[in-house]
Amino acid sequence: MDGIHDLGGMDGFGDLPPDEPDDASPFHEGWEGRVQAAYIAGLGNDVFNLDQFRHRLERHDPTYYLGTPYYERWLTAVSQLFVEAGVVDEAELKERTAAFEAGEAELPDDGGPSLSELVPGVADHYWSARPDRAKEPAFEVGDRVRVLKEHPSGHTRCPRYVRGAAGEVVAHHGTHVYPDAHAHGKDAVEPLYNVKFDAADLWGADHTDADAVRIELWERYIEAEDE
Amino acid sequence: MSDHHHTTDASTADRLRDHDPEARARALQSLLIEKGLLSAEAVDDVIATYEDDIGPLTGAKAVARAWTDPDYRERLTSDGIEAVAEVNADVNDEVMELRVVENTPDTHNLVVCTLCSCYPWAVLGLPPTWYKTPAYRSRAVDKPRALLAEEFDTHLDDDVEIQVWDSNSEIRYMVLPQRPPGTADLSEGELAELVTRNSMIGAERLV
Incomplete structure (x- = not known):
């Protein structure tokens, strides 16, 4: 869903709170x-x-x-x-x-x-890997892929900022639980990849100071770039 | 058990959210204990575990060993969690997949979870407050250099590439920072003391 949780690239949230010591309790109350x-x-x-x-x-x-x-x-x-x-x-x-x-x-x-x-x-x-249910991956390391421009109303782990953008598959992690189904009580698995994007392709060269952004993408989120 | 079903945000549970969180947490805990899903002892142990046992020190020990032992470094960067369990036997190596990404003189890595707060908690403990804020989650993926400079006084040279890892799956990331210069004579234990939590997220550099 295109909810408020999908924060990547938004502006205006201000400064971070003061840091805490490394040995501080994670619980404030x-x-x-x-x-x-x-x-x-x-x-x-x-x-x-x-x-x-x-x-x-x-x-x-x-x-x-x-x-x-x-x-x-x-x-x-x-x-x-x-x-x-x-x-x-x-x-x-x-x-x-x-x-x-x-x-x-x-x-x-x-x-x-x-x-x-x-x-x-x-x-x-x-532990989301499901090697016992391994699916043949459609992509391999080095492939260029484009993220589908889809806006599902249910759960997804494909943030808005990568949708429509093209990047390179840099790792194949095997087959993992597919969150978009799992959040709705359904059992499905998908090949999982790490995809590397040029930051300029995500934000525009004038609007980012990053070089690359890397993220895990399940196979159903992506297609070959030239399709 | 109830056979009531509530599937929308308009359910009474939402009105509960306006009550005192201390009372709400105690009420939920007492019902879970009565239903046999939790024990008072488990609650105390959860708190003690995250306050005393699981924290950045485990990651720091792994980093220090990687700096001094090339074989260990190889294991840490190929199968992260098993290698971490070598330096802390309390780490459950079946609880998460961990990828350890190495900083080099010309590449800096930064970890964020833009969608929630995914973090390598088995190795670094629960995330610091700043990691969970919209301010960090929104900005780390598009303006990481400015963010690190302004918020952490971490100034990356222009020729250092910054690579941001958006941690959106059960594969979790930890940064292997560079070993600081002038530390050749330090023991592994002394080196571990130099390794900060923020350096293993990528918010700081140690060099």
């Missing part, structure tokens, strides 16, 4: 670690996959997306995914939230899986 744990529980119990998670974040309205701290957006997306999967009841989540706001609830200390029991499921989700 105590609850942010709880959100990370809920995300790990979602993947580890196979309630949702990475592409469903990304697509959930992408569907937040642009004002919320840009105006809300990172882990608060994650909390919203993860909560929605658990509710949409029918694992957590929405009314119950609301009631429990109100109870915690009123200081009338306590966290249970018993329960389900340990982190080490969740990790294998999480790792499976991050």
Whole structure:
């Protein structure tokens, strides 16, 4: 989808926040670690996959997306995914939230899986290569390809800024899960390539100070340049 | 379990988003624990893992070894995650595919995820706040030189090519920075102390 998340090349977002020390905690508030744990529980119990998670974040309205701290957006997306999967009841989540706001609830200390029991499921989700379902690649290293100018309304990992541009295949990574299907609960795989673009072909020579941009593109995103 | 289905952004879950995130996070955690999907111990371990165990130090150790051991450098740049697991046995080499891209005197590499916040977390820990901001994600792919100069005081010579890696898949990227001059006498451990998180993203150079 052409959502607000597709930020490459946009202007006007201003300065970066101050950097943090290398050993700083990644969590600014105590609850942010709880959100990370809920995300790990979602993947580890196979309630949702990475592409469903990304697509959930992408569907937040642009004002919320840009105006809300990172882990608060994650909390919203993860909560929605658990509710949409029918694992957590929405009314119950609301009631429990109100109870915690009123200081009338306590966290249970018993329960389900340990982190080490969740990790294998999480790792499976991050491992997208599917060599057992290898597809014959249509392109090889050195081929010139052009990115299709398509604007799907669902999830895609093909950012707008490469659509219509031509580049060179510089690596073939084998066959991987195809995110555009996977985000919608469908099982599909595609050959995956790394494609190198001249920055001038993406932005215009006068509007970039980069030399090259490299990105992974699934086979369905591209065609031979001369077609 | 509920048989309710909510598929649009107008669902009540969106109204939940206006509540206190601390209360929302605790409520979600308590329901997940009650349903047997999470334990309090796992939550504590997730926080401790990302605060204490997984961080840029792992990447720094891999870089330092690559600077001192050509065979290791070869392994690191061909099968990144397995080589990283050699310097930190806690790294799960089945959790991500890692590509390590080398800076040279005439090429500089920079990693970004324009679409979300993909990052080699198994090697560098969770990303710093700036990496996740629209300001970085928007600008790194078209004006990286100006961005690095203005935000990181990293000034690339005009004859150094800058190559930007937009990390949009489960293949994750880490930069192998150049070894700083005048470090021939340093041990691997001392070299690792010179390697910053930002140099392994490509926001800084060490030379």
